[in-house]
Amino acid sequence: MRRVMLFAALIGAAACPAATQPPRPNIVLMMADDQGWGETGYNGHPYLKTPVLDEMARTGLRLDRFYAASPVCSPTRASVMTGRHANRSGAFAANWSTRPEEITIAQILQKAGYRTAHFGKWHLGPVKKDSPLNPSRMGFDEYLSHDNFFEMNPPLSRNGAAPEVVTGESSEVIVEAAVAFTRRVVAEGKPFLVVIHFGSPHDPYSGKPEDIAPYAHLGKEIGGRFAEVAAMDRAIGIYRAALDEMKARENTLVWFNSDNGISWEGIPDAQQKDLYNGGWRGHKESLYEGGVLVPGIIEWPAAIKAPRQSSVSCVTSDILPTVLDLVGLTHPAPSRPLDGISLKPLVVDGRMADRPSPIGFWKYATQDEHNNVRWIAEELSRGTTPTTRNPGILFHPSCSSDEIEAVCWKRTSGRAQQPVGPNSKIFHCVANTVGESPEGKQTSSGSSFIREPNGIPLAEAGYYQEEMITAVLDLERADRSYVHDSLRNPPFLADHWRRMVADVEARKDVPPE
Numbered sequence: 001m002r003r004v005m006l007f008a009a010l011i012g013a014a015a016c017p018a019a020t021q022p023p024r025p026n027i028v029l030m031m032a033d034d035q036g037w038g039e040t041g042y043n044g045h046p047y048l049k050t051p052v053l054d055e056m057a058r059t060g061l062r063l064d065r066f067y068a069a070s071p072v073c074s075p076t077r078a079s080v081m082t083g084r085h086a087n088r089s090g091a092f093a094a095n096w097s098t099r100p101e102e103i104t105i106a107q108i109l110q111k112a113g114y115r116t117a118h119f120g121k122w123h124l125g126p127v128k129k130d131s132p133l134n135p136s137r138m139g140f141d142e143y144l145s146h147d148n149f150f151e152m153n154p155p156l157s158r159n160g161a162a163p164e165v166v167t168g169e170s171s172e173v174i175v176e177a178a179v180a181f182t183r184r185v186v187a188e189g190k191p192f193l194v195v196i197h198f199g200s201p202h203d204p205y206s207g208k209p210e211d212i213a214p215y216a217h218l219g220k221e222i223g224g225r226f227a228e229v230a231a232m233d234r235a236i237g238i239y240r241a242a243l244d245e246m247k248a249r250e251n252t253l254v255w256f257n258s259d260n261g262i263s264w265e266g267i268p269d270a271q272q273k274d275l276y277n278g279g280w281r282g283h284k285e286s287l288y289e290g291g292v293l294v295p296g297i298i299e300w301p302a303a304i305k306a307p308r309q310s311s312v313s314c315v316t317s318d319i320l321p322t323v324l325d326l327v328g329l330t331h332p333a334p335s336r337p338l339d340g341i342s343l344k345p346l347v348v349d350g351r352m353a354d355r356p357s358p359i360g361f362w363k364y365a366t367q368d369e370h371n372n373v374r375w376i377a378e379e380l381s382r383g384t385t386p387t388t389r390n391p392g393i394l395f396h397p398s399c400s401s402d403e404i405e406a407v408c409w410k411r412t413s414g415r416a417q418q419p420v421g422p423n424s425k426i427f428h429c430v431a432n433t434v435g436e437s438p439e440g441k442q443t444s445s446g447s448s449f450i451r452e453p454n455g456i457p458l459a460e461a462g463y464y465q466e467e468m469i470t471a472v473l474d475l476e477r478a479d480r481s482y483v484h485d486s487l488r489n490p491p492f493l494a495d496h497w498r499r500m501v502a503d504v505e506a507r508k509d510v511p512p513e
Contacts, residue, residue: 031196062309074124077122079339094123117181149199155386179242219268312354325342
């Protein structure tokens with residue numbers, strides 16, 4: 001109880017605004033599902049029409065080197081919520097949940113007086129009421145959400161209730177709910193955080209006949225994909241128009257991006273020639289540019305008064321620190337590492353010319369990780385909102401890892417160094433994972449411990465991963481030569497690990513309520 005009260009006190013202290021501050025901006029975070037960098041009109045797509053995104057790019061801040069933190073969905077969503085690389089929170093790959101101890105952007109803004117709501121794809125744990133990882137537990141006042149992807153007539157859970165099918169095109173369905181919430185909050189005179197995470201254009205593909213018609217000649221599957229992007233674009237326009245009608249658009253920051261690069265899933269080989277991603281190599285699930293480079297746009301008429309275009313490398317982990325900086329808040333746990341940086345100088349006046357530190361990208365080898373010890377009961381990890389493939393997704397909230405494949409490299413304003421060849425940094429991080437504490441008993445949280453080969457426990461897996469990625473990023477800054485090593489007994493990290501264990505014992509991150 002004392003730790004929970006301390007967490008609340010930390011957030012409360014961080015949330016106290018200065019008396020002279022101007023009205024804080026409303027925050028709207030929009031995310032596509034599997035939309036590639038090139039799948040917009042403004043990035044030169046030969047077929048797709050995206051007039052709303054094109055207008056946003058033409059009048060706002062266009063981020064031409066914006067990256068998803070991961071080449072797959074769940075980890076990127078965790079990075080948006082926390083400002084941290086997903087390996088810190090256990091959301092290592094798609095269908096891996098985050099951990100309840102994480103502090104989210106919604107929790108911080110909620111404590112600062114914002115009304116908060118989530119609409120659409122959650123994918124950080126089940127959305128049902130008894131899940132410790134549903135949007136409500138992670139800081140959202142209201143939600144109409146799905147455990148994973150969704151199509152036409154989506155089955156959605158409202159605030160944890162049993163899913164109900166909502167008739168309509170999926171992007172329009174969640175935007176209509178977001179507009180209704182926004183109207184209520186504007187009438188109350190309060191600031192809001194609205195998170196709209198679309199289910200499009202994830203496969204399988206479907207759409208209204210009028211959306212499919214312009215692309216039908218390209219083939220059924222690819223035509224359906226493009227129809228989903230077009231419908232999402234239109235839904236974004238509906239929300240922007242509603243902000244205008246409510247006279248709330250001037251001081252509302254709208255941030256749009258995708259969760260990973262272009263997906264070829266569900267597109268027959270014969271139709272793939274008409275997929276366009278700007279010439280970038282790779283696709284979803286790969287660490288090439290095509291897998292992590294995504295569309296990125298920020299609108300905020302009160303601050304971005306003239307259109308700008310930037311080639312500064314940015315990443316989804318930057319969203320939380322940027323928003324906190326823009327609204328005048330500090331993180332309630334300053335000792336907790338963040339991997340993102342504040343882009344305030346770039347957003348407000350364009351003074352950021354380059355990224356001051358590298359961005360690290362990791363790819364998790366999941367094939368042998370499905371039998372790890374769970375730290376959340378299986379029933380609590382099972383979703384309830386069905387997809388076209390699964391009646392209920394089973395999340396894998398298991399922090400232990402036998403092998404993590406990690407790739408880090410420095411981003412520049414041009415094309416990034418590719419994660420292959422003699423200039424790459426590839427770390428095969430191997431740890432001996434066990435499901436018991438040193439005393440031979442399961443830990444209270446159910447977490448596995450990670451031990452060195454001699455059996456000495458290092459720390460709970462979450463802390464181990466937290467420090468391990470920090471170490472990799474530090475190595476990236478210090479040494480640009482090729483490194484390929486087992487971390488079973490790495491002399492260059494031995495002292496770092498010892499300090500990390502002492503630090504964990506000293507501070508013990510405070511979990512949210």
